[in-house]
Amino acid sequence: MKILVAISNVPDTTTKIQFTDGDTKFNTAGVTFVINPYDEWYALVRALELKEANLAEKVTLIHVGLAESEATIRKGFALGADDAVRIDAESPDAFFVAEQISNYAKTNGYDLILVGKETINYNGSSVGAMIAGVLDLPFISLATKLDISGNKATVENEVDGGTQVLECELPLVVSCAKGMAEQRIPNMRGIMAARSKPLQVIPASGGTSLTSIKSYSLNAGRTTCKMISEDNLDELVHLLHSEAKVI
Amino acid sequence: MSVLVYTEINKGRVKKSSLETINYASKIAELTGSTVTAFVNNADAAQLEEIGKAGASKILSVKNDSLNSDNMLISAALEEAVKAENSKVIVFAFDIVGKAVAPRLSAKLKAGLVAGAVAHPVLNGNAIEVKKNVFSGKATALYSINSDIKVISLLPNSFPVKLGDNKATVSEFAPDLSGVKPRITVKETKTNQSGGMIPLPEAEMVVSAGRGMKGPENWAMVEELAKELGATTACSRPVADMHWRPHHEHVGQTGVAIRPNLYIAIGISGAIQHLAGVNGSKTIVVINNDKEAPFFKSADYGVVGDAFTIVPKLTEAVKKFKANQN
Ligand SMILES: Cc1cc2nc3c(=O)[nH]c(=O)nc-3n(C[C@H](O)[C@H](O)[C@H](O)COP(=O)(O)OP(=O)(O)OC[C@H]3O[C@@H](n4cnc5c(N)ncnc54)[C@H](O)[C@@H]3O)c2cc1C
Numbered sequence: 001m002k003i004l005v006a007i008s009n010v011p012d013t014t015t016k017i018q019f020t021d022g023d024t025k026f027n028t029a030g031v032t033f034v035i036n037p038y039d040e041w042y043a044l045v046r047a048l049e050l051k052e053a054n055l056a057e058k059v060t061l062i063h064v065g066l067a068e069s070e071a072t073i074r075k076g077f078a079l080g081a082d083d084a085v086r087i088d089a090e091s092p093d094a095f096f097v098a099e100q101i102s103n104y105a106k107t108n109g110y111d112l113i114l115v116g117k118e119t120i121n122y123n124g125s126s127v128g129a130m131i132a133g134v135l136d137l138p139f140i141s142l143a144t145k146l147d148i149s150g151n152k153a154t155v156e157n158e159v160d161g162g163t164q165v166l167e168c169e170l171p172l173v174v175s176c177a178k179g180m181a182e183q184r185i186p187n188m189r190g191i192m193a194a195r196s197k198p199l200q201v202i203p204a205s206g207g208t209s210l211t212s213i214k215s216y217s218l219n220a221g222r223t224t225c226k227m228i229s230e231d232n233l234d235e236l237v238h239l240l241h242s243e244a245k246v247i
Numbered sequence: 248m249s250v251l252v253y254t255e256i257n258k259g260r261v262k263k264s265s266l267e268t269i270n271y272a273s274k275i276a277e278l279t280g281s282t283v284t285a286f287v288n289n290a291d292a293a294q295l296e297e298i299g300k301a302g303a304s305k306i307l308s309v310k311n312d313s314l315n316s317d318n319m320l321i322s323a324a325l326e327e328a329v330k331a332e333n334s335k336v337i338v339f340a341f342d343i344v345g346k347a348v349a350p351r352l353s354a355k356l357k358a359g360l361v362a363g364a365v366a367h368p369v370l371n372g373n374a375i376e377v378k379k380n381v382f383s384g385k386a387t388a389l390y391s392i393n394s395d396i397k398v399i400s401l402l403p404n405s406f407p408v409k410l411g412d413n414k415a416t417v418s419e420f421a422p423d424l425s426g427v428k429p430r431i432t433v434k435e436t437k438t439n440q441s442g443g444m445i446p447l448p449e450a451e452m453v454v455s456a457g458r459g460m461k462g463p464e465n466w467a468m469v470e471e472l473a474k475e476l477g478a479t480t481a482c483s484r485p486v487a488d489m490h491w492r493p494h495h496e497h498v499g500q501t502g503v504a505i506r507p508n509l510y511i512a513i514g515i516s517g518a519i520q521h522l523a524g525v526n527g528s529k530t531i532v533v534i535n536n537d538k539e540a541p542f543f544k545s546a547d548y549g550v551v552g553d554a555f556t557i558v559p560k561l562t563e564a565v566k567k568f569k570a571n572q573n
């Protein structure tokens with residue numbers, strides 16, 4: 001069984017967000033980029049665990065992005081991925097990314113395509129289901145557990161007010177959420193090995209984007225916090241009622 | 248031509264996020280000079296009436312148990328509805344089912360998707376422009392959907408629900424799904440223990456606590472405050488990681504993102520990753536014994552002191568307030 005893990009390159013979670021070019025571009029100056037946490041901690045680590053349990057032969061990373069993402073891809077190598085493809089294109093929208101990944105997956109035959117629950121920069125939660133749509137494959141969203149036995153996957157996922165256990169034959173697309181695996185720190189051997197693992201760069205094939213971003217704006221933070229004495233909690237309740245109007 | 252809305256029934260009621268979505272679709276219909284058609288599965292007479300009251304002129308009423316959860320089948324059924332209704336805009340809630348179905352349908356129809364819209368759209372020629380949160384709530388982006396057919400999913404709790412006295416015409420709709428082989432089988436369904444409460448993404452009030460509570464044995468006071476308010480409980484990530492509280496309560500960047508009217512944070516420091524999931528809340532109250540805790544910078548009301556004395560006192564104050572209201 002071959003697993004394809006889609007990884008996105010995102011600003012580190014502590015980044016101070018700023019825009020340039022008349023608020024039409026994200027300002028990357030001084031920003032550290034990392035693998036999107038859901039893709040790394042959950043999708044990739046679970047894929048590696050399946051390989052370690054001899055349930056998968058190979059874990060391939062796929063990324064749609066420019067050369068500057070390569071450090072992020074190497075981090076995925078250091079964690080244990082076998083090889084990677086980078087589709088050399090900016091990713092204008094989710095559909096474009098999904099089409100690129102689908103085209104690659106179709107030609108190269110993967111049994112399991114794992115994505116993260118969402119990217120922490122665009123928060124779309126869209127690419128996984130779009131890949132499944134393009135390839136006409138089943139899709140399981142927000143999975144918290146994934147096991148493979150032969151040609152069958154058993155997956156636990158979130159539904160309104162609970163969870164469910166699902167079974168599905170491969171091939172399958174799964175979006176991975178918390179619970180699926182635990183974060184790992186790459187070890188020295190992994191870091192050394194990362195340098196020589198094969199990273200293939202291929203041009204984008206076709207490509208349609210259906211949406212575009214016209215501008216950004218920062219969400220205003222809160223300016224003043226009213227401090228209330230712990231001896232005057234009636235006042236707090238009163239304010240929540242009469243001023244904030246939330247109770 | 249119509250605006251098609253995917254609506255859901257949950258626990259015997261039309262989901263609140265579905266009602267919000269119908270309201271939202273009515274605005275788009277006004278804007279584009281069309282009407283709203285709601286797609287619903289297994290709804291009874293009262294539920295159909297409520298969908299009408301929210302603003303749908305027509306309801307495609309489906310009775311098909313296989314459409315309860317399999318996103319492949321739901322998407323195929325909606326594809327048929329889009330054709331039948333000649334829909335140019337399809338609206339979903341950005342909730343569990345919406346997140347699985349909307350992108351799939353979007354890919355099938357080559358229809359641009361904005362996932363998690365927070366504002367009403369505007370028309371710009373043949374494009375529709377709509378805002379959504381990006382960078383985990385730190386910023387907003389104005390998206391333009393440029394394709395002929397457009398898909399929008401609405402972030403729950405972005406608008407209050409309004410019901411009028413509109414009545415919808417109901418037509419039975421039996422999509423032909425013979426060409427789609429269901430591939431996913433449900434083996435088991437489990438309900439969360441705190442199932443009595445409103446699920447976090449829909450909750451209007453949330454009482455949340457962090458590592459400052461010291462241990463799971465101290466959560467009774469958090470639960471009591473929540474109960475008194477009618478709020479849902481939540482927690483910070485380390486609390487879920489240490490198994491003090493169930494995983495589904497974890498809010499933040501890597502947990503559930505919420506935007507209730509009221510968020511009360513008890514013994515939570517206010518790390519940026521926590522804030523990312525809660526800073527869309529309308530009003531934030533922070534209770535922390537460290538007056539330098541970063542969370543106060545993102546709060547509307549703050550109380551400095553020991554949670555172990557403040558929380559029970561706050562519960563009493565809420566009780567008193569409620570008694571005076573009656
Ligand atoms: C990539 C990434 C993703 C993350 N995602 C999330 C996420 O989704 N959600 C999340 O919550 N965290 C997340 N984190 C972790 C986050 O950085 C913080 O570590 C975490 O939020 C801290 O939890 P806490 O506030 O409960 O604990 P602490 O930071 O330990 O804070 C405890 C607070 O309680 C106060 N306190 C102590 N005793 C009392 C008392 N008696 N009365 C009142 N107050 C008291 C202290 O002053 C302190 O402010 C993430 C981290 C990373 C790196």
Ligand SMILES: Nc1ncnc2c1ncn2[C@@H]1O[C@H](COP(=O)(O)O)[C@@H](O)[C@H]1O
Nearest residue numbers: 006007064115116118119124125126127
């Ligand atoms: N540019 C990209 N390259 C590879 N995978 C991506 C890319 N963007 C998104 N993904 C994958 O799709 C998932 C969902 O992304 P999104 O729909 O943007 O929230 C991410 O967690 C990744 O696994």
